[in-house]
Structures are given as C-alpha cells and as structure tokens.
Amino acid sequence: MSLPLTPEEHLAVAKDQLCLPPIVAICGSTRFMTEMAEADLRETEDGRIVVKPGCDLKSPHALWADPAEAEELKVQLDALHRAKIRLADEVLVVGDYIGDSTRAEIAYARSLDKPVRFTHPEVDPGA
Template identity: 50%
Template structure:
C-alpha cells in the first residue's frame, strides 16, 4: 500500500462543472486526493464576467501546476468534447509523462 493516496487532477471544460463535481465526489469517496479547477460558474451556469483575462491566464497556469502535483489526469469530456484549454492541459500532461484517462473516450 502506498504511503499516500493517489492524486488525480480533473481537467475539462467549465461548462461541465456538474460532471466535474460528480467525478470529484466519486474519486474522493474512492479514497483519491482530487485537484480540480477552483473557479466554477455561478449556479445558473453563466460565465462569470468578473473574471479578467489576466485572471483566466493565471488560473490556467495554476491548473498546470495542479497537473504537476497529480499522479494522473482525468479529463471530463461528455460527448467527447475537448476545448482549447483542455487540449493544452492534455498536451502538458502528455509532455510531463502523466497518465491520462477520459470519461468519454472518442
């Protein structure tokens, strides 16, 4: 048994916030440490207009550091959707040798 639980970084479009929350819950109940996006849209799922482009860039860079901490990456991609930011995160994870799995393989 390892000294610590597995660490999984959840990646995916913020439009799938509900699905990411469900994956986070399921992984946590399975004993996994989860790192995931820290900012989600309001309950009505509209974009938070108070987030500046500078903040978006900082959040993107922070998420790459979360990938660095993880043992593996789980891409939440209902319907197979992978957007630009998620594609960049997948490429980063691949470049750093992180195993990647998808909730909906294409």
C-alpha cells in the same frame, strides 16, 4: 555515482514518504463543472485526492466582471491548473468535448508522462 533527482522525482519520493493517496487532476471545459463535481465525488470515494478547476469564468462573478481583469485572471488560473497537473499522479478528463485549453492540458500532462483517463474515451485527441 547516481545523478541528482529531478524535481518530479523529489516530489514522488516526498509523496511516498508521506504515504499520500494518489492525486488526480480533473480537467475539461468549464461547461462540465457539474460533471466535474460528480467525478470529484467518485474519485474521492475511490480514495484519491482530487484537484480541479476552482473557477468558472463563463459564469458571472464580481471577481471577473471586468474584461481586462478576467483575461489576467485566466492567465493566472491556467498556470495554477498546470501546477495542479504537475502535482497529480494522473489526469481525468471530464466531458464529451475537448477545446483548445483542455487539449493543451492533455498535451502538458502527457509531456510529463502522466496517465490520462477520459470519461468519454472517444474524445481522446491522442487516440
């Protein structure tokens, strides 16, 4: 008798049944938003579905003008990005700098056995 499927296995089966293209989650410091947009273009052209950060809390915006609301939003966005990583088939880390948040995202992806690529392989904390 076989063991029941894990949630990740159910997701993989569903993506296969739906014939979805590979999904890549772009990670990196929001200082690289321009580079992330370029990576999004390249990955999309290569036939991949792309998920990436949608907000740059370092750029002024009314949604996070209040510091308390900004901190609460950061927690929500971090959880949302972990969900994007979980959904993805692989992760692409953009930029030549790895901060604490990106380092945690890389560790999370690797804990899920997701392949992790780097635009700048020399910054790989696991290398």
